[in-house]
Amino acid sequence: MIRFVVRRLAGLVLVLFAVSLAVFALFNVIPGGDPALRLAGRHPTQQNIAQIRHDWGFDRPLPVQYLDMMDHLVIRRDIISYQDQTPVMPTIETGVPRTLSLAVGAAILWLVFGVTIGVLSGLNAGRWLDRVLTVVALTGISIPIFWLGMVLLYLFTYRYRDVGVFSWIPIGGYASWSDPIEWAKHLIVPWCVLAVVSIGFYARVVRASLLDARGADHVRTARAMGLSRSRVLFRHALRTSLIPVVTLFGLDFGATVGGTVILIEKVFGIGGVGQYAQESVAHLDLPPLMAITLYGAAIVVVANAAVDIAYAWLDPRIRVA
Amino acid sequence: MPENVLDVHDLDVRFATEAGTIHAVRDVSFSLTRGEVLALVGESGSGKSATAMSLTALNRAAGNTRVTGSVRLHGRELMTLSERELRDVRGAQVAMVFQDPMTSLNPVRRVGDLIAEVIRAHDPVPRRAAARRAVELLHEVGIAEPGRRAELFPHQLSGGMRQRVLIAMALALRPAVLVADEPTTALDVTIQAQILRLIRVLRAEHGTSVLLITHDLGVVAGLADRVAVMYAGRIVETAPTSAILASPRHPYTAGLLESIPRIDHPRSARLPSIAGQPPTLQDDDPGCSFAPRCRSAHEACARRPVLSDGIACHLPGGRR
Numbered sequence: 001m002i003r004f005v006v007r008r009l010a011g012l013v014l015v016l017f018a019v020s021l022a023v024f025a026l027f028n029v030i031p032g033g034d035p036a037l038r039l040a041g042r043h044p045t046q047q048n049i050a051q052i053r054h055d056w057g058f059d060r061p062l063p064v065q066y067l068d069m070m071d072h073l074v075i076r077r078d079i080i081s082y083q084d085q086t087p088v089m090p091t092i093e094t095g096v097p098r099t100l101s102l103a104v105g106a107a108i109l110w111l112v113f114g115v116t117i118g119v120l121s122g123l124n125a126g127r128w129l130d131r132v133l134t135v136v137a138l139t140g141i142s143i144p145i146f147w148l149g150m151v152l153l154y155l156f157t158y159r160y161r162d163v164g165v166f167s168w169i170p171i172g173g174y175a176s177w178s179d180p181i182e183w184a185k186h187l188i189v190p191w192c193v194l195a196v197v198s199i200g201f202y203a204r205v206v207r208a209s210l211l212d213a214r215g216a217d218h219v220r221t222a223r224a225m226g227l228s229r230s231r232v233l234f235r236h237a238l239r240t241s242l243i244p245v246v247t248l249f250g251l252d253f254g255a256t257v258g259g260t261v262i263l264i265e266k267v268f269g270i271g272g273v274g275q276y277a278q279e280s281v282a283h284l285d286l287p288p289l290m291a292i293t294l295y296g297a298a299i300v301v302v303a304n305a306a307v308d309i310a311y312a313w314l315d316p317r318i319r320v321a
Numbered sequence: 322m323p324e325n326v327l328d329v330h331d332l333d334v335r336f337a338t339e340a341g342t343i344h345a346v347r348d349v350s351f352s353l354t355r356g357e358v359l360a361l362v363g364e365s366g367s368g369k370s371a372t373a374m375s376l377t378a379l380n381r382a383a384g385n386t387r388v389t390g391s392v393r394l395h396g397r398e399l400m401t402l403s404e405r406e407l408r409d410v411r412g413a414q415v416a417m418v419f420q421d422p423m424t425s426l427n428p429v430r431r432v433g434d435l436i437a438e439v440i441r442a443h444d445p446v447p448r449r450a451a452a453r454r455a456v457e458l459l460h461e462v463g464i465a466e467p468g469r470r471a472e473l474f475p476h477q478l479s480g481g482m483r484q485r486v487l488i489a490m491a492l493a494l495r496p497a498v499l500v501a502d503e504p505t506t507a508l509d510v511t512i513q514a515q516i517l518r519l520i521r522v523l524r525a526e527h528g529t530s531v532l533l534i535t536h537d538l539g540v541v542a543g544l545a546d547r548v549a550v551m552y553a554g555r556i557v558e559t560a561p562t563s564a565i566l567a568s569p570r571h572p573y574t575a576g577l578l579e580s581i582p583r584i585d586h587p588r589s590a591r592l593p594s595i596a597g598q599p600p601t602l603q604d605d606d607p608g609c610s611f612a613p614r615c616r617s618a619h620e621a622c623a624r625r626p627v628l629s630d631g632i633a634c635h636l637p638g639g640r641r
Contacts, residue, residue, distance in 0.1 A: 217419060217424040217425040218425055218426055218428065220425070221419060221427075221487070223379060223411070224379055224416070225411060226411035231438070231442070235430075235438070236427050315429055317429075317474070
């Protein structure tokens with residue numbers, strides 16, 4: 001187990017190095033990327049631009065620029081945005097808890113509901129409950145989430161804001177974790193919106209996997225030995241059918257943090273890292289992009305390691321001897 | 322005459338499939354006395370496994386299966402029991418060992434736990450006592466270092482070992498009847514012999530009656546007291562093992578025995594086989610199901626022969 005963790009950490013460093021190199025290289029080959037031109041304002045002279053190039057160090061060789069940037073990013077942690085010349089790290093540090101609150105909360109929701117709906121569907125396969133849940137799941141999968149987000153926002157906070165049940169839902173934004181009730185109030189709608197697609201998807205996967213497992217030889221053995229229905233279901237059929245869910249989750253959580261979360265942050269004005277990333281891309285602002293991709297990659301790698309550990313617990317066949 | 326442990330009477334199994342109803346088991350009757358080994362022999366699709374699954378209504382949950390007839394264990398009718406009542410019978414009084422030990426054990430649980438779970442499902446002993454009992458059972462089925470092996474997962478054991486684990490599970494509660502559905506098919510020959518010897522020893526020690534389901538006549542010769550040959554869902558011949566092997570009366574049984582490769586025959590000789598295919602089990606023809614493939618079929622075979630005196634054939638022994 002210790003060897004496993006050490007290998008993971010070494011892998012993490014490698015991944016982060018590769019990611020930073022890729023982002024840096026990519027930025028330096030795309031057209032319109034030259035920050036000196038934009039820093040110089042609307043009618044710059046050649047001299048102006050040269051001055052800015054020199055001051056910001058853009059005239060030095062790329063490897064030196066890269067090392068300098070990494071130094072400011074990782075060691076001194078005082079890297080400055082090209083766009084508005086504000087420090088990057090404080091903005092990210094306010095954003096990370098927001099983004100993680102959103103992503104982790106949604107992940108818990110979609111796991112709990114996805115698995116529950118999938119199990120109910122699988123147990124009642126072919127009966128009306130299964131059909132209803134299948135329609136619900138497919139609807140969830142098919143809804144574009146930014147649309148759903150805006151519609152819910154409109155309904156809850158504008159159209160029906162006088163209806164008692166919705167009146168406590170804030171219009172958006174974020175409240176700190178230090179007040180858990182306010183925090184949850186601000187996040188409940190974004191959580192649901194973000195989880196909807198995955199709930200539908202996980203329900204389908206769990207249903208299929210459970211149906212497979214129920215016909216499996218070892219489940220037949222458990223039944224033939226007279227174990228109770230709940231034991232056969234939970235200790236035998238369900239445990240093996242959750243293995244693909246864990247695999248999926250490892251991939252999805254990364255994809256959510258790196259993708260869908262951005263939409264939701266934007267729609268609900270949460271001000272997380274995703275929103276910051278989106279703005280930085282729009283402005284071709286390299287320093288925050290570097291910082292965000294590194295943070296993001298680190299979170300994804302750590303999440304994947306956690307998934308691998310969960311995987312090893314669920315399925316002893318893949319435990320490293 | 323010893324009292325029968327298990328009495329099966331007119332067992333009938335139909336599956337509803339998209340291609341129509343499959344009539345898998347047709348009016349099957351047999352009984353088992355204490356300590357007796359009855360072999361149910363037949364080719365794939367002859368209804369052997371469907372018969373076995375029906376004994377404790379394991380196919381009831383499938384929803385598309387209809388089972389009628391009577392299964393009595395020590396005189397108690399099982400067919401009318403509720404699922405809950407059946408759970409007390411399954412594993413405790415009628416236990417099963419299945420064909421494929423590679424897939425029949427839960428891959429994510431330790432084998433000792435699997436055995437202890439079965440014990441505790443029927444007998445409310447403390448966890449530690451059940452775990453100890455599991456180790457004893459592993460020892461009993463011939464697993465060396467049972468204490469260490471109980472801690473292993475199924476994938477860490479060989480096929481023969483896993484089959485022993487399944488047998489240990491099946492015997493944990495000293496069932497009156499052990500149903501062994503092709504217990505040696507997935508194993509190599511030396512392991513097969515060990516597993517058969519184990520079943521023989523356990524039968525002798527505990528007086529367990531065994532319903533042995535197989536298509537392997539070598540296994541039959543080594544283990545069974547009596548044989549029932551199934552064809553197209555029906556029992557076509559039943560007799561003591563020695564009698565049936567020496568002088569089969571039903572042409573199908575004779576064909577089966579002829580198609581066993583023999584070490585004393587020239588290797589170049591073509592292995593005899595029974596011509597044709599077994600009938601599909603959808604339609605119920607009024608005559609003898611085997612007639613289309615039978616060398617000695619004649620007009621009388623257009624009527625279905627009934628099983629009497631251990632044989633269902635109009636011309637026992639056939640026309641040679």
